[in-house]
Amino acid sequence: MKLIVAIIRPEKLADVKRALFQVGVTGMTLSRVSGHGGERDVVQQYRGESVVLEFHEKVRIEMACSEEFVERTIDAICEGARTGDVGDGKIFVLPLDHTVRIRTGERDNHAL
Amino acid sequence: MKLIVAIIRPEKLADVKRALFQVGVTGMTLSRVSGHGGERDVVQQYRGESVVLEFHEKVRIEMACSEEFVERTIDAICEGARTGDVGDGKIFVLPLDHTVRIRTGERDNHAL
Amino acid sequence: MKLIVAIIRPEKLADVKRALFQVGVTGMTLSRVSGHGGERDVVQQYRGESVVLEFHEKVRIEMACSEEFVERTIDAICEGARTGDVGDGKIFVLPLDHTVRIRTGERDNHAL
Ligand SMILES: Nc1ncnc2c1ncn2[C@@H]1O[C@H](COP(=O)(O)OP(=O)(O)OP(=O)(O)O)[C@@H](O)[C@H]1O
Ligand SMILES: Nc1ncnc2c1ncn2[C@@H]1O[C@H](COP(=O)(O)OP(=O)(O)OP(=O)(O)O)[C@@H](O)[C@H]1O
Ligand SMILES: Nc1ncnc2c1ncn2[C@@H]1O[C@H](COP(=O)(O)OP(=O)(O)OP(=O)(O)O)[C@@H](O)[C@H]1O
Ligand SMILES: [Mg+2]
Ligand SMILES: [Mg+2]
Ligand SMILES: [Mg+2]
Numbered sequence: 001m002k003l004i005v006a007i008i009r010p011e012k013l014a015d016v017k018r019a020l021f022q023v024g025v026t027g028m029t030l031s032r033v034s035g036h037g038g039e040r041d042v043v044q045q046y047r048g049e050s051v052v053l054e055f056h057e058k059v060r061i062e063m064a065c066s067e068e069f070v071e072r073t074i075d076a077i078c079e080g081a082r083t084g085d086v087g088d089g090k091i092f093v094l095p096l097d098h099t100v101r102i103r104t105g106e107r108d109n110h111a112l
Numbered sequence: 113m114k115l116i117v118a119i120i121r122p123e124k125l126a127d128v129k130r131a132l133f134q135v136g137v138t139g140m141t142l143s144r145v146s147g148h149g150g151e152r153d154v155v156q157q158y159r160g161e162s163v164v165l166e167f168h169e170k171v172r173i174e175m176a177c178s179e180e181f182v183e184r185t186i187d188a189i190c191e192g193a194r195t196g197d198v199g200d201g202k203i204f205v206l207p208l209d210h211t212v213r214i215r216t217g218e219r220d221n222h223a224l
Numbered sequence: 225m226k227l228i229v230a231i232i233r234p235e236k237l238a239d240v241k242r243a244l245f246q247v248g249v250t251g252m253t254l255s256r257v258s259g260h261g262g263e264r265d266v267v268q269q270y271r272g273e274s275v276v277l278e279f280h281e282k283v284r285i286e287m288a289c290s291e292e293f294v295e296r297t298i299d300a301i302c303e304g305a306r307t308g309d310v311g312d313g314k315i316f317v318l319p320l321d322h323t324v325r326i327r328t329g330e331r332d333n334h335a336l
Contacts, residue, residue, distance in 0.1 A: 103197070
């Protein structure tokens with residue numbers, strides 16, 4: 001199992017949800033975050049302590065899924081989230097040892 | 113070490129905290145999230161783009177612990193969070209390479 | 225690659241950002257969280273159900289980076305976040321299988 005974490009633009013959330021549901025991913029957890037994404041050029045225009053980098057509002061989506069769902073989940077997120085402009089977001093795939101459904105105590109693939 | 117992430121009902125947070133403290137887990141980080149949990153039946157009642165799935169307010173708890181604490185932590189969360197109705201929540205166990213206590217620089221099991 | 229998660233004092237965020245930019249870490253995601261950090265002594269002054277533990281406002285920073293950046297990132301966070309008083313925060317280092325830049329589809333070290 002993997003835990004997929006995606007940071008996307010808030011205005012693309014509806015499109016990303018729709019793309020995820022279409023490939024069968026429905027379990028997900030969302031939070032509002034604030035992010036900065038690797039704009040090193042901006043940094044180099046300034047010097048030392050006067051650097052003030054902008055942070056943008058983003059949505060963080062966390063989804064546990066089985067290995068076989070990883071690639072289609074990544075594709076669905078990219079399809080829903082992409083505009084082509086810088087700042088479209090990032091996806092992180094983390095190893096996941098165990099999942100538990102609290103209501104039943106079911107574990108791992110039975111709990112997804 | 114493992115990082116345990118639990119998504120629970122906000123109204124069960126006090127019970128979960130109490131159950132965690134009773135087994136000796138006190139270090140934890142909480143955030144407010146919004147979630148949807150695998151209700152695929154709902155999806156199939158609708159078609160295409162008209163699907164509107166409900167998201168519910170949840171609390172996300174993140175706890176780093178040593179391997180030997182994982183099972184009792186899972187049990188404590190389930191005991192505190194379970195109502196028996198759908199939507200009780202999920203627990204995810206992730207591998208954790210390192211922990212650092214910022215004040216002292218202590219690492220790993222000394223930092224838990 | 226690793227995903228570094230740091231929980232710090234909100235009042236040290238500007239110092240931590242500055243320290244991170246100075247070592248070249250610019251991609252990061254921030255959220256507001258609430259935390260309790262292992263103050264077991266407090267627990268022992270009370271009994272049973274009357275325990276009320278304080279939670280403090282913290283900032284959670286999430287940064288994906290390559291292996292070679294892990295130690296300097298930890299050092300920068302500690303340098304920016306440390307006051308010497310209890311509650312300075314914690315750093316967690318998690319294994320990270322994949323990173324994707326949504327705009328381009330680039331993966332892993334090319335996406336950092
Ligand atoms: N290395 C990283 N670690 C953690 N979060 C990141 C990282 N890089 C980006 N993010 C998060 O993703 C959001 C979007 O990043 P962004 O799309 O700008 O990435 P990028 O690599 O700069 O790609 P682009 O060149 O398309 O802008 C950021 O605001 C931040 O929240
Ligand atoms: N696969 C998942 N990935 C990430 N978060 C999830 C996942 N499944 C559930 N969650 C989170 O947990 C919350 C509660 O999920 P829920 O208890 O409904 O899970 P479930 O598997 O549908 O179990 P039940 O059948 O008891 O409803 C969701 O609102 C969501 O925040
Ligand atoms: N084991 C843990 N799991 C998850 N989050 C933790 C853990 N320990 C601490 N935290 C988070 O880090 C924040 C700061 O913790 P804190 O600095 O008090 O850690 P500590 O180990 O008690 O160190 P100190 O002795 O310096 O107080 C907490 O409020 C909480 O959000
Ligand atoms: Mg960017
Ligand atoms: Mg459910
Ligand atoms: Mg403490």
